[in-house]
Amino acid sequence: MLSGSASAALSHVYARAEATFDDAAKHAKAFSTGRRNYVRQFNELYYARLNELKPHVLEHAEKRWAAQNIKLTHKVLNVEPGERTYIVGTVFIDSAAKPSTLTQVESEHWISDPRVPGGYRGDGEAVHLEDESGRIRLVGGLVDRSVLVSGLVAAMAGMETPSGCFEVVDVCYAGMPPLPPQPAPPPDACVAFVSGLRASPASPVTLEMQLLAEFLTGAVAPPLAAQIVQVVVAGDIMCLPPPPLGHSEDARANDRSAAAPLVAAVDAYLADIAAAVPLALMPGALDPTDSSLPQQPINPGLFAQCRQYSGFRSLSNPALLEVAGCLLLGSAGQNVDDIARYVAPEDRDAHAPSPCELAALSLQWRHIAPSAPDTLWCYPFSDRDPFILTHSPHVYFFGNQARADQATARAPGGQQTAVVAVPTFALTHTIVLLNLRTMQCSTMQFAAPDL
Amino acid sequence: MSAAADMLRLWVLQEEQVVTYRRLSRELKVHVNIAKQAMLEFYEANRASCFATFLLTGTKRSGAEMNDGASITTEMVVKLVAAQELANAQQGLDAADSHIYSLGCHASSDKNVLVMANISAGPIRDIAEFNAVGSSVAKLPGLCIKHVAVSPTAPPRETKIATAASVESAESGAESSTDKPSTRTPAKASGQKSFFGRSVSKSTPVKSESGGTAETASTPVKEEPKSPAEPHIDSDLDMNDVEDVQLNTKRRVEDMFADDDSLDDFASGSESLPKQETQGTVAAASREASDIEMSDKADSQDMQLADSQSGSSRRVHKRRKVSRVKHTKNKRGMLVTQTVEEWESFSESEPEPTSRVTATKHQSAGESDTSSSSLANASKKSIGKSKSAVPQRSILSFFGKK
Numbered sequence: 059m060l061s062g063s064a065s066a067a068l069s070h071v072y073a074r075a076e077a078t079f080d081d082a083a084k085h086a087k088a089f090s091t092g093r094r095n096y097v098r099q100f101n102e103l104y105y106a107r108l109n110e111l112k113p114h115v116l117e118h119a120e121k122r123w124a125a126q127n128i129k130l131t132h133k134v135l136n137v138e139p140g141e142r143t144y145i146v147g148t149v150f151i152d153s154a155a156k157p158s159t160l161t162q163v164e165s166e167h168w169i170s171d172p173r174v175p176g177g178y179r180g181d182g183e184a185v186h187l188e189d190e191s192g193r194i195r196l197v198g199g200l201v202d203r204s205v206l207v208s209g210l211v212a213a214m215a216g217m218e219t220p221s222g223c224f225e226v227v228d229v230c231y232a233g234m235p236p237l238p239p240q241p242a243p244p245p246d247a248c249v250a251f252v253s254g255l256r257a258s259p260a261s262p263v264t265l266e267m268q269l270l271a272e273f274l275t276g277a278v279a280p281p282l283a284a285q286i287v288q289v290v291v292a293g294d295i296m297c298l299p300p301p302p303l304g305h306s307e308d309a310r311a312n313d314r315s316a317a318a319p320l321v322a323a324v325d326a327y328l329a330d331i332a333a334a335v336p337l338a339l340m341p342g343a344l345d346p347t348d349s350s351l352p353q354q355p356i357n358p359g360l361f362a363q364c365r366q367y368s369g370f371r372s373l374s375n376p377a378l379l380e381v382a383g384c385l386l387l388g389s390a391g392q393n394v395d396d397i398a399r400y401v402a403p404e405d406r407d408a409h410a411p412s413p414c415e416l417a418a419l420s421l422q423w424r425h426i427a428p429s430a431p432d433t434l435w436c437y438p439f440s441d442r443d444p445f446i447l448t449h450s451p452h453v454y455f456f457g458n459q460a461r462a463d464q465a466t467a468r469a470p471g472g473q474q475t476a477v478v479a480v481p482t483f484a485l486t487h488t489i490v491l492l493n494l495r496t497m498q499c500s501t502m503q504f505a506a507p508d509l
Numbered sequence: 510m511s512a513a514a515d516m517l518r519l520w521v522l523q524e525e526q527v528v529t530y531r532r533l534s535r536e537l538k539v540h541v542n543i544a545k546q547a548m549l550e551f552y553e554a555n556r557a558s559c560f561a562t563f564l565l566t567g568t569k570r571s572g573a574e575m576n577d578g579a580s581i582t583t584e585m586v587v588k589l590v591a592a593q594e595l596a597n598a599q600q601g602l603d604a605a606d607s608h609i610y611s612l613g614c615h616a617s618s619d620k621n622v623l624v625m626a627n628i629s630a631g632p633i634r635d636i637a638e639f640n641a642v643g644s645s646v647a648k649l650p651g652l653c654i655k656h657v658a659v660s661p662t663a664p665p666r667e668t669k670i671a672t673a674a675s676v677e678s679a680e681s682g683a684e685s686s687t688d689k690p691s692t693r694t695p696a697k698a699s700g701q702k703s704f705f706g707r708s709v710s711k712s713t714p715v716k717s718e719s720g721g722t723a724e725t726a727s728t729p730v731k732e733e734p735k736s737p738a739e740p741h742i743d744s745d746l747d748m749n750d751v752e753d754v755q756l757n758t759k760r761r762v763e764d765m766f767a768d769d770d771s772l773d774d775f776a777s778g779s780e781s782l783p784k785q786e787t788q789g790t791v792a793a794a795s796r797e798a799s800d801i802e803m804s805d806k807a808d809s810q811d812m813q814l815a816d817s818q819s820g821s822s823r824r825v826h827k828r829r830k831v832s833r834v835k836h837t838k839n840k841r842g843m844l845v846t847q848t849v850e851e852w853e854s855f856s857e858s859e860p861e862p863t864s865r866v867t868a869t870k871h872q873s874a875g876e877s878d879t880s881s882s883s884l885a886n887a888s889k890k891s892i893g894k895s896k897s898a899v900p901q902r903s904i905l906s907f908f909g910k911k
Contacts, residue, residue, distance in 0.1 A: 069539075071642065072641060072642045072643065073642075073643050074642055075645075263624065264620075265627075268624065269564075269587055275637070275640055275642065276643075277531070280642045282585075283641075283642050329634060330632050330633035330634050333633075334633075334637065334645075365649075366648055367647070368646050368649055369646035370646075464581050498582075499581045500581060500582075500584065501585065505586060505588040506589045507589070
């Protein structure tokens with residue numbers, strides 16, 4: 059029989075750390091497609107991207123090369139042979155390794171499940187820089203060594219060769235935008251990042267997921283759990299079986315009867331977490347929402363139990379949210395994975411940049427998904443490019459990675475952004491905890507080996 | 510803790526169940542730490558006859574490699590271990606802490622056993638008040654799907670609320686119709702329908718007394734599912750209501766396509782055409798239009814059969830010959846559109862449909878087995894179904910078989 063004091067000690071309830079959050083509508087429109095119209099081409103998106111990023115690229119290029127007496131050539135077709143100059147435009151990589159819609163339609167008569175190759179660069183590729191006037195081919199060792207992505211707006215310094223190509227000696231990007239002011243964060247407030255739960259009809263809830271829920275709700279390691287002020291699930295919450303390729307009228311292809319109990323089970327599971335701590339869900343490639351970026355929030359109607367709690371939010375992918383005054387930008391990882399496919403083949407094994415480094419590089423580009431829409435499916439925006447950064451986030455996280463990692467993106471002005479890679483929980487059983495005060499990450503692994 | 514010991518003796522030793530601390534906490538309505546302590550005491554008293562699993566937490570001793578000082582250096586572990594492995598597992602961790610997780614009568618290497626034990630323990634939010642960490646969110650009072658009030662006297666539908674949730678809402682002082690026992694009694698079916706086209710349930714009506722205006726005037730539809738894996742099944746619908754819903758659905762489907770004149774140009778012809786091999790580029794619009802029409806006809810046939818089987822109204826059924834567009838794949842794997850004639854039954858009480866002269870545009874493939882194509886102008890007269898506001902079904906019906 060427990061004594062009163064012992065019982066009181068055991069019954070101690072830790073108060074969860076408090077934090078301020080942004081209004082749900084504040085950043086809701088950042089990646090909203092609104093009323094959709096697919097009767098337009100993607101040139102408007104590229105045009106908007108070039109118009110918005112070009113001034114920033116010119117600003118940095120002027121600072122970088124003016125002292126070396128390298129002048130700007132306003133149009134790529136006006137480059138004079140033998141003259142050192144720099145040009146600004148959009149990178150385009152023409153490679154046979156890139157997926158081709160026409161080829162897929164010809165061979166398979168269906169493009170709803172495109173086969174994504176391992177890499178887009180290889181032999182026979184041609185890298186171009188394109189602006190309103192035309193395009194010019196880029197050559198040189200720097201072109202082969204640099205991580206260049208189709209859709210990237212950059213300035214290239216060099217000289218035109220006798221063959222009409224442009225030999226690149228230096229590259230300049232738009233640079234990181236300014237960081238918003240960050241108020242003093244609460245002491246020891248943490249954000250828990252989870253990604254890739256991949257609940258399947260065969261096993262909607264696993265033992266590791268149950269341990270995760272017990273930790274987040276405070277039944278396990280309560281002093282640490284009490285510091286968590288926000289839980290973000292970055293994509294791939296569910297893993298619906300892919301439909302068989304076939305005619306759209308095929309009843310077997312459209313059979314989604316297995317999804318209903320899965321959705322209910324996931325809703326019940328996430329409601330346990332939502333009842334204890336603010337929960338934000340982001341869709342991923344496997345979730346029931348758009349397949350093209352930006353993925354719109356999963357319909358909250360699928361989470362009837364989670365919606366009963368005030369801290370539940372269904373976000374888009376990518377998404378912006380504020381926690382304790384920190385601006386968090388996140389994605390489910392498709393954009394970073396697509397950028398990784400542009401790494402040159404010879405660099406992939408030996409000196410392959412890590413996903414965190416690529417994500418930090420994308421912040422330097424001021425664009426988190428430059429390969430959209432060329433190799434990354436994207437909605438055809440006409441008046442804006444939502445993936446362009448107007449403000450640097452304090453934290454940039456992306457999910458569904460092979461392992462947890464952290465890097466820091468530093469701008470010349472001294473501003474820093476913590477870049478966090480969140481591993482796939484279904485494979486690694488690991489989550490990432492970010493301390494908002496120190497901006498340091500730690501991982502928590504849930505293991506249930508053979509008992 | 511005699512109650513806890515008795516309970517554990519019954520579950521673990523007699524019924525040979527696997528019991529977690531959450532289940533004990535829920536049954537005894539005590540703090541989770543008190544439940545863990547009770548389980549530990551029981552295990553130490555009955556080591557020979559039961560098997561324990563412990564949850565071990567700690568920090569991995571070998572940290573991550575330093576990489577510019579920015580890499581992750583702290584790796585924590587939450588690990589389930591058997592009692593006999595606990596000592597070994599603790600040696601590999603710093604700041605290790607453990608507590609008992611489950612008790613069983615024999616060791617089991619199957620993780621699903623613990624999964625099912627946790628599921629049988631119920632949702633974690635049910636024991637939120639007994640958790641070691643307080644909640645920082647509030648349950649939204651009376652949050653339900655907004656729906657149109659059918660009648661001011663329509664009583665609310667019975668809903669199941671988790672214990673912790675009802676305690677929370679009571680503490681917050683939130684008024685909700687679902688929290689009041691007096692409004693839980695189901696109402697008698699009076700031919701009234703909820704927003705989703707479901708009838709109000711069958712027992713006697715009860716005057717609603719709750720304060721929520723939208724809630725009392727309407728019928729909350731959703732009930733919490735009985736288990737995480739089981740979808741909710743509404744048992745209050747009777748056969749008449751099912752047929753009414755189907756009939757309304759049929760009308761709504763027909764209304765969706767009744768005014769679309771562009772479909773007229775792509776309706777199939779009345780005579781069956783021989784198989785034609787296309788280039789695989791049948792006009793997308795024509796295919797889509799004929800597909801919509803085909804699904805429309807299929808729905809129409811299903812509705813009519815449901816009506817005929819209901820027995821709710823006596824109708825004279827006849828059969829008529831209609832043309833349908835079917836899509837198949839030929840031996841080359843190309844999509845082929847084929848018009849076939851079939852017989853379908855229809856009710857004599859229904860107005861005669863106007864002749865659906867459909868036309869399909871076929872492109873000459875240039876192959877040896879293709880015949881000359883023909884294009885017929887078609888006109889489709891709307892059937893004349895009045896547009897009525899059809900109640901919307903649950904969003905989860907989207908996942909049903911089409």
